[in-house]
Amino acid sequence: MEDLSGSSSFSGYISSSFPLQSVFDFSCEEETMPLGFMELLGVQDHLNTSLFDMTQQAPLLTRSLHNPCSTKIDSSVDVLNQPATPNSSSISSASSEAVNDEPDKVDDQEEDQKKTSKQLKPKKTNQKRQREPRFAFMTKSEVDHLEDGYRWRKYGQKAVKNSSFPRNYYRCTTNLCKVKKRVERYFSDPSIVITTYEGQHTHPSPIMPRSSLGAGTFGMEPFAAINALYPLNFGQNGSSFNPSFIHERRFCSPASSLLKDHGLLQDLVPSHMLKEE
DNA sequence: CGACTTTGACCAGCGC
DNA sequence: GCGCTGGTCAAAGTCG
Numbered sequence: 001m002e003d004l005s006g007s008s009s010f011s012g013y014i015s016s017s018f019p020l021q022s023v024f025d026f027s028c029e030e031e032t033m034p035l036g037f038m039e040l041l042g043v044q045d046h047l048n049t050s051l052f053d054m055t056q057q058a059p060l061l062t063r064s065l066h067n068p069c070s071t072k073i074d075s076s077v078d079v080l081n082q083p084a085t086p087n088s089s090s091i092s093s094a095s096s097e098a099v100n101d102e103p104d105k106v107d108d109q110e111e112d113q114k115k116t117s118k119q120l121k122p123k124k125t126n127q128k129r130q131r132e133p134r135f136a137f138m139t140k141s142e143v144d145h146l147e148d149g150y151r152w153r154k155y156g157q158k159a160v161k162n163s164s165f166p167r168n169y170y171r172c173t174t175n176l177c178k179v180k181k182r183v184e185r186y187f188s189d190p191s192i193v194i195t196t197y198e199g200q201h202t203h204p205s206p207i208m209p210r211s212s213l214g215a216g217t218f219g220m221e222p223f224a225a226i227n228a229l230y231p232l233n234f235g236q237n238g239s240s241f242n243p244s245f246i247h248e249r250r251f252c253s254p255a256s257s258l259l260k261d262h263g264l265l266q267d268l269v270p271s272h273m274l275k276e277e
Numbered sequence: 278c279g280a281c282t283t284t285g286a287c288c289a290g291c292g293c
Numbered sequence: 294g295c296g297c298t299g300g301t302c303a304a305a306g307t308c309g
Contacts, residue, residue: 153280153281153282154281154282154283155282155300155301155302155303156283156284156300156301156302157282157283157284158298158299158300158301159298160298160299161297161298161299167299167300169300169301173280173281180300182300
């Protein structure tokens with residue numbers, strides 16, 4: 001399509017397609033962790049075994065993405081730090097913005113929409129759109145929509161600039177649950193799916209049988225498509241996204257809570273795979 | 278028939 | 294102010 005050829009950097013792609021480029025903070029510093037991934041998914045209280053755990057049995061993709069650097073900071077992005085580890089149970093819910101005035105806006109919208117049947121949403125001035133905290137990660141998968149234990153309804157699809165693959169928008173089908181997710185393919189490697197979650201589930205996973213997850217077999221059928229999983233960070237300082245963070249994080253800070261004993265990548269990545277390209 | 282997907286249109290935010 | 298792009302809505306279509 002357009003300038004794809006010129007912008008083969010992942011960060012560039014992220015910059016254009018994710019409003020979260022500032023969020024990819026792969027520095028090795030230990031920072032406060034407002035929300036863990038599974039907390040964002042709303043499953044931490046319901047499942048001891050996370051999606052990350054699923055991948056322990058799956059070969060992790062250790063691909064080196066192009067051009068690690070280059071970042072511009074998008075200050076509009078929610079600041080959300082990396083979940084320490086998927087297993088982390090220490091949680092401080094401090095997602096900076098998000099959450100608040102949603103109900104009011106929703107009420108207004110609903111009323112107005114009822115009044116003006118075909119008319120679309122009332123305009124909201126004064127305020128920027130408030131967004132839920134987000135968490136993005138990459139998976140290597142043949143299917144776009146990865147099963148994560150929740151039920152999702154697709155509500156939109158958009159062609160994305162700099163990508164020949166459309167972005168799909170999903171919403172949790174559970175009543176009162178406002179969690180959304182976006183799914184798109186990495187334009188330079190269609191086998192990689194980038195999933196971005198927004199918001200927190202307010203309910204247990206409706207379709208994930210807990211008993212099937214804990215032990216060795218843990219019902220892999222819904223997850224069979226997942227070959228690899230990259231957590232993408234939501235950092236605070238807009239430092240560069242480094243696609244090789246998978247490797248670097250492993251080595252850069254032994255004391256880092258990101259990786260400690262049960263750090264994500266140590267859980268996920270066999271050491272020999274890290275050495276492979 | 279209900280749940281879900283598709284798809285075109287509309288709106289908001291942002292950069293120029 | 295204008296145009297571009299991302300995000301969302303909702304009617305119509307599809308599927309089980």
